[in-house]
Amino acid sequence: MTSKVMNKDIEICQECNIEIDCNKDSIFIITKGEEERLWCHWCFEDLWKEYSDNGWAGDDIEYYLELEKEDD
Numbered sequence: 049m050t051s052k053v054m055n056k057d058i059e060i061c062q063e064c065n066i067e068i069d070c071n072k073d074s075i076f077i078i079t080k081g082e083e084e085r086l087w088c089h090w091c092f093e094d095l096w097k098e099y100s101d102n103g104w105a106g107d108d109i110e111y112y113l114e115l116e117k118e119d120d
């Protein structure tokens with residue numbers, strides 16, 4: 049367990065370490081097997097496609113993939 053006390057409504061982006069206020073901002077979670085990544089909106093936008101290509105999945109990735117299909 050981490051000794052750092054965290055407000056339960058604050059998550060930390062695992063990419064850029066920004067604090068995400070869950071009451072105001074979206075958090076994005078993707079998974080691959082046992083692994084999990086929690087990202088802020090900006091990192092997700094930058095990275096989701098690369099990770100999707102590498103086998104990561106999640107509701108947020110599926111949503112973005114659907115959006116891309118509609119663009120075709």
Ligand SMILES: [Zn+2]
Nearest residue numbers: 061064088091
């Ligand atoms: Zn981030």
